[in-house]
Amino acid sequence: MIHPDVLLAALAGLLIGSFLNVCIFRWPRDLSVVAPRSMCPECETQIGWYDNLPLISYILLRGRCRGCRTPISYRYPLVELLTAICFGSAVWQFGLTLLALKLCVYSSLLIGCIFADFADRILPDEFTLGGALIGLVFAAFVFLPQGLPSLFIPVGWPEAVRSVIESLFGGGFPSVSIFLVGEIYYRLRKKDGLGLGDVKMIGMMGAFYGLSPTLLAILAGSLGGSIISLAFLYFSKKDSSTYELPFGSFLGIASLLVIHLEGLAPAA
Numbered sequence: 437m438i439h440p441d442v443l444l445a446a447l448a449g450l451l452i453g454s455f456l457n458v459c460i461f462r463w464p465r466d467l468s469v470v471a472p473r474s475m476c477p478e479c480e481t482q483i484g485w486y487d488n489l490p491l492i493s494y495i496l497l498r499g500r501c502r503g504c505r506t507p508i509s510y511r512y513p514l515v516e517l518l519t520a521i522c523f524g525s526a527v528w529q530f531g532l533t534l535l536a537l538k539l540c541v542y543s544s545l546l547i548g549c550i551f552a553d554f555a556d557r558i559l560p561d562e563f564t565l566g567g568a569l570i571g572l573v574f575a576a577f578v579f580l581p582q583g584l585p586s587l588f589i590p591v592g593w594p595e596a597v598r599s600v601i602e603s604l605f606g607g608g609f610p611s612v613s614i615f616l617v618g619e620i621y622y623r624l625r626k627k628d629g630l631g632l633g634d635v636k637m638i639g640m641m642g643a644f645y646g647l648s649p650t651l652l653a654i655l656a657g658s659l660g661g662s663i664i665s666l667a668f669l670y671f672s673k674k675d676s677s678t679y680e681l682p683f684g685s686f687l688g689i690a691s692l693l694v695i696h697l698e699g700l701a702p703a704a
């Protein structure tokens with residue numbers, strides 16, 4: 437029997453996912469997410485609320501616009517479903533706690549990054565820089581485990597302050613390091629290796645969960661992303677010199693897995 441709280445969280449996830457879809461489409465185009473109302477990008481008919489219900493409308497409309505029958509991107513139901521699963525997972529693991537809320541917010545930011553990068557090869561600052569700020573604020577309330585910086589922080593300092601320093605270090609260290617590696621690569625090869633968006637996204641990840649899960653996600657994301665991209669290039673016969681890898685998408689998927697599965701692991 438699934439706890440009602442978990443179902444309620446999944447339902448909230450569907451609604452947030454629906455809003456994320458708006459952000460994923462509009463932020464890379466510098467459009468407002470508040471106005472105007474959603475419309476079909478093809479025939480520009482405004483979408484009625486009854487055609488805008490998360491997941492349900494997509495199924496009822498069989499994935500096509502009511503007006504012009506243009507197929508609606510599979511991204512819409514996928515984002516809604518994935519957000520619902522993440523919210524359900526967070527509350528299932530941690531109950532109705534601040535920790536679960538943090539996991540929900542983080543999952544939303546990652547899902548935004550994953551799909552914006554995949555669709556437009558853009559990681560909007562709203563998700564990355566805005567997200568990093570939210571991660572810092574969370575660190576003052578949901579304490580991060582003590583890592584490397586704790587060796588240099590005086591013992592008497594309050595735990596909230598220590599946690600925020602962990603968050604600053606967790607975001608700052610990997611993003612600055614990767615930025616420097618990218619700069620060196622650029623100097624040597626005269627070719628962009630990593631986008632600034634990836635650097636900011638890594639900063640956001642570290643600000644939320646600290647250094648170790650972020651390094652693990654970077655490793656898993658790079659490895660998984662390289663293997664999948666190579667396979668894709670091989671089978672699709674696309675030109676590898678012009679293909680731009682959606683690194684942020686792989687980074688986001690890896691981090692979602694790391695953070696959600698970490699909570700499921702038996703406590704040591």
Ligand SMILES: [Zn+2]
Pocket residue numbers: 476477478479480481501502503504505506
């Ligand atoms: Zn249409």
